[in-house]
Amino acid sequence: MASRNNGETPVVSLRDIKKIYQMGDVEVRALRGVDIDIFAGEVVAIMGPSGSGKSTLMNIVGCLDVPSEGAYELDGQDVSRLKDDQLAAIRNHKIGFVFQSFNLLPRTTALANVELPLIYGGIGGRQRRQRAEDALRLVGLGDRLDHKPNELSGGQQQRVAIARALVNDPSMILADEPTGNLDTKTSVEIMELFQRLNEERGITIVFVTHNPETAEYCHRVVRVRDGLVESDERQTATAGIYAHGALHGAVNGHAPIAVKEKGV
Amino acid sequence: MKVIEAMRIALRALAANKLRSILTMLGIIIGVGAVIALMSIGRGVEKYVTDQFAGLGSNLLFIAPGQISEGPPTLRANPVKSLTLADMNAVGDRSLAPHVSAVAADFQTRATVERNGKSVSVQASATTPSYPLVRSWKTTTGSYFSQLDSDERQRVVLLGADTYKDLFPNGDYPVDQTVQVNGMNFRVIGVMEGKGGGPGGNLDKSIFLPLTTAQDRLFKQKNPNGEYKISVIYASIDDADNIPLAQEEISQLMRERRGVQYLDQDDFSIISQNDLIAVFGDILGALTIFLGAIAAISLLVGGIGIMNIMLVSVTERTREIGLRKAVGAKRADVLIQFLIEAMALAAVGGIIGVTLGWGLARLVSTLFGEFQAVVGADAVITSLVVATAVGLFFGIFPAYRASRLNPIDALRYE
Ligand SMILES: Nc1ncnc2c1ncn2[C@@H]1O[C@H](COP(=O)(O)OP(=O)(O)OP(=O)(O)O)[C@@H](O)[C@H]1O
Ligand SMILES: [Mg+2]
Numbered sequence: 001m002a003s004r005n006n007g008e009t010p011v012v013s014l015r016d017i018k019k020i021y022q023m024g025d026v027e028v029r030a031l032r033g034v035d036i037d038i039f040a041g042e043v044v045a046i047m048g049p050s051g052s053g054k055s056t057l058m059n060i061v062g063c064l065d066v067p068s069e070g071a072y073e074l075d076g077q078d079v080s081r082l083k084d085d086q087l088a089a090i091r092n093h094k095i096g097f098v099f100q101s102f103n104l105l106p107r108t109t110a111l112a113n114v115e116l117p118l119i120y121g122g123i124g125g126r127q128r129r130q131r132a133e134d135a136l137r138l139v140g141l142g143d144r145l146d147h148k149p150n151e152l153s154g155g156q157q158q159r160v161a162i163a164r165a166l167v168n169d170p171s172m173i174l175a176d177e178p179t180g181n182l183d184t185k186t187s188v189e190i191m192e193l194f195q196r197l198n199e200e201r202g203i204t205i206v207f208v209t210h211n212p213e214t215a216e217y218c219h220r221v222v223r224v225r226d227g228l229v230e231s232d233e234r235q236t237a238t239a240g241i242y243a244h245g246a247l248h249g250a251v252n253g254h255a256p257i258a259v260k261e262k263g264v
Numbered sequence: 265m266k267v268i269e270a271m272r273i274a275l276r277a278l279a280a281n282k283l284r285s286i287l288t289m290l291g292i293i294i295g296v297g298a299v300i301a302l303m304s305i306g307r308g309v310e311k312y313v314t315d316q317f318a319g320l321g322s323n324l325l326f327i328a329p330g331q332i333s334e335g336p337p338t339l340r341a342n343p344v345k346s347l348t349l350a351d352m353n354a355v356g357d358r359s360l361a362p363h364v365s366a367v368a369a370d371f372q373t374r375a376t377v378e379r380n381g382k383s384v385s386v387q388a389s390a391t392t393p394s395y396p397l398v399r400s401w402k403t404t405t406g407s408y409f410s411q412l413d414s415d416e417r418q419r420v421v422l423l424g425a426d427t428y429k430d431l432f433p434n435g436d437y438p439v440d441q442t443v444q445v446n447g448m449n450f451r452v453i454g455v456m457e458g459k460g461g462g463p464g465g466n467l468d469k470s471i472f473l474p475l476t477t478a479q480d481r482l483f484k485q486k487n488p489n490g491e492y493k494i495s496v497i498y499a500s501i502d503d504a505d506n507i508p509l510a511q512e513e514i515s516q517l518m519r520e521r522r523g524v525q526y527l528d529q530d531d532f533s534i535i536s537q538n539d540l541i542a543v544f545g546d547i548l549g550a551l552t553i554f555l556g557a558i559a560a561i562s563l564l565v566g567g568i569g570i571m572n573i574m575l576v577s578v579t580e581r582t583r584e585i586g587l588r589k590a591v592g593a594k595r596a597d598v599l600i601q602f603l604i605e606a607m608a609l610a611a612v613g614g615i616i617g618v619t620l621g622w623g624l625a626r627l628v629s630t631l632f633g634e635f636q637a638v639v640g641a642d643a644v645i646t647s648l649v650v651a652t653a654v655g656l657f658f659g660i661f662p663a664y665r666a667s668r669l670n671p672i673d674a675l676r677y678e
Binding site for chain 2: 059062064065084085088089091092093097099103105107108116117119120121122124164168
């Protein structure tokens with residue numbers, strides 16, 4: 001696979017990452033030595049049974065948490081031993097989050113929700129508003145700027161969340177089951193949006209998903225079991241996978257057939 | 265920049281929960297309101313009373329039997345040797361007390377005055393003719409009795425302004441009319457100018473008659489030697505600067521006259537207007553401490569209320585805090601946001617309290633008319649600063665808790 005990435009620096013480089021939770025006398029080994037490299041422009045699905053450590057892994061990749069052991073380099077910077085506030089700054093500049101339950105601020109307009117990361121990034125005034133508006137347009141909500149979350153559908157709310165994740169121009173977007181609370185049709189629309197953002201803007205995206213159909217939108221599927229990487233498969237990106245035919249197939253319950261290639 | 269953002273966020277959060285915010289502020293509102301109202305009324309009263317004392321004349325000394333610290337003469341175990349006219353004459357003698365320019369004597373008791381079957385209870389002041397001069401008090405109708413009236417023990421009387429209104433409701437010309445004082449006929453010769461209430465009761469509800477007439481014919485209050493009893497001697501001092509000197513002179517003189525032994529305490533009191541103001545100042549000082557205690561307690565209660573609501577708010581908004589941290593809020597950002605929220609609660613409560621207290625003070629001064637409540641800028645600023653500081657203090661713990669939340673746990677919180 002080296003040829004594919006031409007020796008460039010990965011966005012994410014995990015080496016022997018371990019996460020151990022101490023629950024009284026019991027040690028919970030949520031991650032037991034994970035090595036993953038994610039390169040710019042990749043769309044990666046992380047799959048695995050419940051309790052396998054997917055969310056734990058995402059939290060570490062998203063700099064919400066630090067590993068108990070191991071090294072993590074984000075954009076070439078070692079972030080595995082940073083303090084809370086340093087992690088907050090990294091999250092602000094390099095990472096956009098999309099959550100299963102949207103996590104928008106209630107009673108707050110779409111625009112204000114999207115402005116949030118810019119506030120903590122110290123960007124003010126016209127520029128902040130402009131960038132938030134641009135992000136909302138990009139996700140197709142240019143006409144819903146002043147709507148509050150309770151005035152938006154689930155799919156629209158998740159689009160606002162995606163705009164919020166995009167607005168700071170992050171190195172990657174992390175999405176933990178982003179379609180988990182959405183119906184099939186809306187899920188397809190959201191996945192389509194992610195796919196478009198990746199194709200048009202080259203944004204790196206990492207998903208956690210239980211849904212094999214969602215995984216079909218990804219270049220690569222990492223399977224986790226018991227805190228270890230079980231398999232790491234790249235799917236050969238044939239035109240068909242990202243074509244509309246594939247999307248309709250997904251809607252109709254006929255998953256498109258991906259040509260799989262065993263990862264290294 | 266960051267602080268302005270935090271203020272915007274905080275105010276929006278408070279506005280989103282208006283009823284709860286108001287209820288939370290209630291402790292602060294009541295505390296600040298009560299303090300502002302009472303303080304303004306207190307100052308109004310102080311100004312009013314000080315003006316009253318000032319009306320007594322700044323270079324006037326009162327000489328009364330006994331020590332005032334022992335309470336009123338009637339309540340004392342040992343009868344107090346009363347003052348006499350001879351005492352007054354001695355005090356008025358320039359060779360004995362060079363700084364005293366004029367003296368007057370006054371014997372005060374309750375009396376009943378009647379006219380045409382209408383009867384009122386008043387304070388009777390039996391005085392020497394020099395009384396209006398020493399008290400710098402004029403008549404509006406007629407004139408005060410003369411030395412001759414006094415020497416001849418004439419049954420003449422002057423009415424205080426209110427007594428005149430009570431006895432002459434139709435505004436009849438009073439001079440040469442007859443009234444009954446304790447059942448004895450007296451001829452009215454004048455009406456005193458209105459003075460309003462003052463220390464020692466409302467002087468307008470009084471009558472004034474010659475000491476000689478009163479003690480020989482009416483009250484018959486004499487000491488065992490047959491000398492007239494006197495309640496108080498007024499001494500005018502030539503210059504306000506000489507008051508301490510004059511006090512010393514009179515004290516020496518009176519001790520000698522009354523045979524007070526060396527080292528024994530005076531059995532009389534010499535009181536200046538400043539002494540009265542000082543006593544009143546002590547009372548006000550106690551009142552201020554009392555007010556301070558009320559303020560401290562209500563602000564404490566208000567502060568605990570704020571802390572309570574802020575803790576609830578932090579718990580309720582755990583997910584919001586988690587999200588803010590996930591998108592890049594640092595600990596300080598969250599800390600400042602919640603601190604400002606707590607301070608805004610307290611400050612807005614303080615502003616409402618000041619407005620309320622001010623309104624209350626205005627209401628009281630309109631109702632009682634006699635004095636004007638004084639709302640001082642210093643009181644307003646102090647209470648706002650203190651209220652905000654209370655918000656800050658009681659906001660620290662909840663805000664610190666919020667700032668320490670782990671974003672992962674916070675985002676997962678249901
Ligand atoms: N804060 C924690 N304290 C203790 N144990 C934890 C903590 N967080 C996760 N774990 C444990 O670590 C393991 C992995 O949890 P994780 O949430 O990563 O699973 P997951 O793969 O995301 O599961 P799911 O698909 O159900 O979301 C589980 O056994 C879980 O109980
Ligand atoms: Mg999970």
